[in-house]
Amino acid sequence: MTTYKAEKIYENVHWVGALDPDVRIFDIVMLAPYGTTYNAFLIEGKEKVALIETVKNKKEFYDQMISRIDSVLSKDKKIDYFIHNHTEPDHSGGFYQLLKERYPEAKIIGTLPGLNNLKNMANSNDFETIEANNDLKIDLGGLTLNFIIAPFLHWPDSMFTYCSELKALFTCDFFGAHFNCPQVFNDLINDPKDIDNLWEATKYYFDTIFGPFKKYVNQGLDSIQNLEIQTICCSHGPVLRKDIEKYKNLYREWAKEKNVEKKIVIAYVSAYGYTEEMANAIKKGMEKSNEIPVEMYDLLKEDKSKVIEAIDTAEGIVFGTPTIISEALPPIWDLALHLNATTHSGRYSAVFGSYGWSGEGPLNIDQRLRQARLETPIEPLRIMFKPSEKDLEDCENWGNKFVRIMKGEKFEPRNDLNRKRRTRSSRNGILDNTPKRWKCLVCGEIVISANVPEICPVCGAGAEAFMLLDDIKETTKPEETSFEGTIVVIGAGGAGIEAVKSIRERNKKCKVILINGEEFKPYYRPSLTRALADTSLLDSEKFYIFTDKFADENNVQILHNKIVIDIEVENKNVVIKDQKEKIHFDKLIIATGGNNFCPFKQKPEDFSNVFGVRKLSDVTMIKQEVDKLKKTKEENKKLQACVIGGGLLGIEAAEALIELGLGVDLVEVMPRILPRQLDQEGSLLFQKILTEKGIRLLLGVSVNELIVDGDRATGVLFKDSKPEKVSCDLAIFAIGVRAEISLGMKIGLKTNRGIIVDTKMESSIKDIYACGDCAECGSPVIQNWTNAIDQGRIAGLSSVGVTDAEFKRVATPYALFVFNSSVFSVGLIPSDNSDPSLSVLSLNKNSSNVYLKLFFINDILIAGIVIGDTALGIQVQDAVEAKFTYQETIEQFF
Numbered sequence: 001m002t003t004y005k006a007e008k009i010y011e012n013v014h015w016v017g018a019l020d021p022d023v024r025i026f027d028i029v030m031l032a033p034y035g036t037t038y039n040a041f042l043i044e045g046k047e048k049v050a051l052i053e054t055v056k057n058k059k060e061f062y063d064q065m066i067s068r069i070d071s072v073l074s075k076d077k078k079i080d081y082f083i084h085n086h087t088e089p090d091h092s093g094g095f096y097q098l099l100k101e102r103y104p105e106a107k108i109i110g111t112l113p114g115l116n117n118l119k120n121m122a123n124s125n126d127f128e129t130i131e132a133n134n135d136l137k138i139d140l141g142g143l144t145l146n147f148i149i150a151p152f153l154h155w156p157d158s159m160f161t162y163c164s165e166l167k168a169l170f171t172c173d174f175f176g177a178h179f180n181c182p183q184v185f186n187d188l189i190n191d192p193k194d195i196d197n198l199w200e201a202t203k204y205y206f207d208t209i210f211g212p213f214k215k216y217v218n219q220g221l222d223s224i225q226n227l228e229i230q231t232i233c234c235s236h237g238p239v240l241r242k243d244i245e246k247y248k249n250l251y252r253e254w255a256k257e258k259n260v261e262k263k264i265v266i267a268y269v270s271a272y273g274y275t276e277e278m279a280n281a282i283k284k285g286m287e288k289s290n291e292i293p294v295e296m297y298d299l300l301k302e303d304k305s306k307v308i309e310a311i312d313t314a315e316g317i318v319f320g321t322p323t324i325i326s327e328a329l330p331p332i333w334d335l336a337l338h339l340n341a342t343t344h345s346g347r348y349s350a351v352f353g354s355y356g357w358s359g360e361g362p363l364n365i366d367q368r369l370r371q372a373r374l375e376t377p378i379e380p381l382r383i384m385f386k387p388s389e390k391d392l393e394d395c396e397n398w399g400n401k402f403v404r405i406m407k408g409e410k411f412e413p414r415n416d417l418n419r420k421r422r423t424r425s426s427r428n429g430i431l432d433n434t435p436k437r438w439k440c441l442v443c444g445e446i447v448i449s450a451n452v453p454e455i456c457p458v459c460g461a462g463a464e465a466f467m468l469l470d471d472i473k474e475t476t477k478p479e480e481t482s483f484e485g486t487i488v489v490i491g492a493g494g495a496g497i498e499a500v501k502s503i504r505e506r507n508k509k510c511k512v513i514l515i516n517g518e519e520f521k522p523y524y525r526p527s528l529t530r531a532l533a534d535t536s537l538l539d540s541e542k543f544y545i546f547t548d549k550f551a552d553e554n555n556v557q558i559l560h561n562k563i564v565i566d567i568e569v570e571n572k573n574v575v576i577k578d579q580k581e582k583i584h585f586d587k588l589i590i591a592t593g594g595n596n597f598c599p600f601k602q603k604p605e606d607f608s609n610v611f612g613v614r615k616l617s618d619v620t621m622i623k624q625e626v627d628k629l630k631k632t633k634e635e636n637k638k639l640q641a642c643v644i645g646g647g648l649l650g651i652e653a654a655e656a657l658i659e660l661g662l663g664v665d666l667v668e669v670m671p672r673i674l675p676r677q678l679d680q681e682g683s684l685l686f687q688k689i690l691t692e693k694g695i696r697l698l699l700g701v702s703v704n705e706l707i708v709d710g711d712r713a714t715g716v717l718f719k720d721s722k723p724e725k726v727s728c729d730l731a732i733f734a735i736g737v738r739a740e741i742s743l744g745m746k747i748g749l750k751t752n753r754g755i756i757v758d759t760k761m762e763s764s765i766k767d768i769y770a771c772g773d774c775a776e777c778g779s780p781v782i783q784n785w786t787n788a789i790d791q792g793r794i795a796g797l798s799s800v801g802v803t804d805a806e807f808k809r810v811a812t813p814y815a816l817f818v819f820n821s822s823v824f825s826v827g828l829i830p831s832d833n834s835d836p837s838l839s840v841l842s843l844n845k846n847s848s849n850v851y852l853k854l855f856f857i858n859d860i861l862i863a864g865i866v867i868g869d870t871a872l873g874i875q876v877q878d879a880v881e882a883k884f885t886y887q888e889t890i891e892q893f894f
């Protein structure tokens, strides 16, 4: 076997890669006129040895690498770490063979997506891994390796490795070129022709590999800006020992985003001139109002690169193609494939074309446009053979409509797309006065309004979270039922109110009595914590879920501040506290909700400064207490609150208290915040947001009892005295909600953790229904607003005799909006990475303000986390619901 020698870069760093001088086409699509190299690097510290990258998995390259390693690494030494900055098989293809044959104990270091890729390449996870992050340091003994996560350079998995002592940066593809270089170093290339060729190859490599990821190139350059770099060890072409600043500057120059102009580019091909006739008419329609300039290109006459340049700077992109053998023509496909989500997403686009006997061409291109995440607000325009006068008029109108949309005119969603994508087109609707139903995709609340609601009254999500329900006409004219008796609803929370509303949707004759246990008008319970920070909300109609006007108009009798203490099942009566007259019912709906669990030994009601946060009265009392404390506090003393419970309620309450000027200790029994909704990295990120806002987090601790002074709590003691105690002026417990089932138990309903009901929400006793947080329809109890109102609706419909209404549990996303940041989590987040069928895609927080992590089982998207971008969260929910594949997800999101 031929032997090869390692090349010394530093005393303890060697190039151990492979040369591939003969390749001319790389990865099927790239030209490689000067061959290429697969660079791998061996780093020997005093104690440990690392190999950065391997080579393409082909025997001749693998043998080269082994031979070079053996030429420098003494037999008694082993490689302790394989580091993969990027896991495309031209760099990592050889890793598993090398691991198994020579260094089975080596640990593999890469980003999470990178490690998942490696598992899928090896079809095994029988190796130890270390997930790299920006804080990880690997000490080899005198040489320290640091990691810089650099996603999309050019895969989601990419990162850089930096050795601070040597000032050497290992970048894999970044700064690379397909250029065979037996000299190994760029400063040893002396022939001017070779130097020219290398620059040409470097530019071509950049355009092909990094061109679609310019934003990430800039982020990558930013992330290494402050590093002292003496050597760049990239993985194709020469190792760079000179011109490093030039490389960085050129990359910066090449990655400049071109300004997108308000113009339209029409690019078309035409076989018999019919599509060209359409193009001319469309252009005419576009230019009617003379507002947006239009450039038109016949691809058979124009240079493709000129058209691409025009497209890259155009806000509107319109393609015209005939259909030949069920397909668009290749020049149009070429352009459509040039478009990508990173560069072109959100631009306006449309397709047209003449056809003979079938017209799939424009439809196929239309799909591609959506894949690349361009807006496709109007349906493709297709005309059979030669356009008639009327057809040409249609073309003009179609072009004119496109311009009007670009100018911001509201438009109806396309009705040819049966998969409702939550893009601008499906959210905006038309500006008119017709009432419409809008669904908040975060919490499920339905809001009726003519135009998209600005904010969800329940969860606070913005306009981007709303989807127009376009089936309103079918669901608003249902048949009336014949039931004529009395329905009593106990509880005026979300479920109870929805029950009343749905009763009236289907029955105007029966008597409806709503018993509200609180003194206040029924309100949106999820808005309670917002009301704590901003009591003016209590004066806003938006805070209240059920108006007196609705009650009057719909003949609903509401009894406020009435507590039901018993139900006479035989006689069908409800017994109210301190009231002689019983209320008769024919059907009864129990919607008594739930209560916060109190974690102390003592009873909270015995103290004047300890509160749950479940009712409006809690909020008003907390606010009064805070006001009182502020008046009596010593000057310069900061009031301190202890909030127990690091879930949704607790975090929201903490935010409200911070806004009221208090210091907050937030106590959570789990070792990290939101462990069910976030992965470890997401929790850490969100914890950082909370601590930066002044919240002190006490994680992994259990409260035991209150420290008391008369009727006041002055602090909290912890189990095992870890920590011993915290002092506070105010304590709030916001721990999980427990179903309020005492009435149900009293009358002998079957209960578990909730009142057990069937899918029609009927309990174990005929004519008695339960819904919302007090009900259990299949295990476990689900306590969230969306399911509560769905259950309320089903209970109401069932009570008036609708027989085909059934509750179906839905995977509701978890959404939290605090401190101007949003957390969005949908699906079951895997607790660890042990499942071999699991793969993960992520966008790292350090290179973007948005944290995105997506989880796949057997290639199907099952869950996702988004911090910092609600609209993106909605798209993730869409994708989870639609069971996107890994590939579809990449196309949709990256």
Ligand code: FEO
Pocket (backbone or CB within 6 Å): 086, 088, 090, 091, 154, 173, 236
């Ligand atoms: Fe050279 Fe992206 O692999």
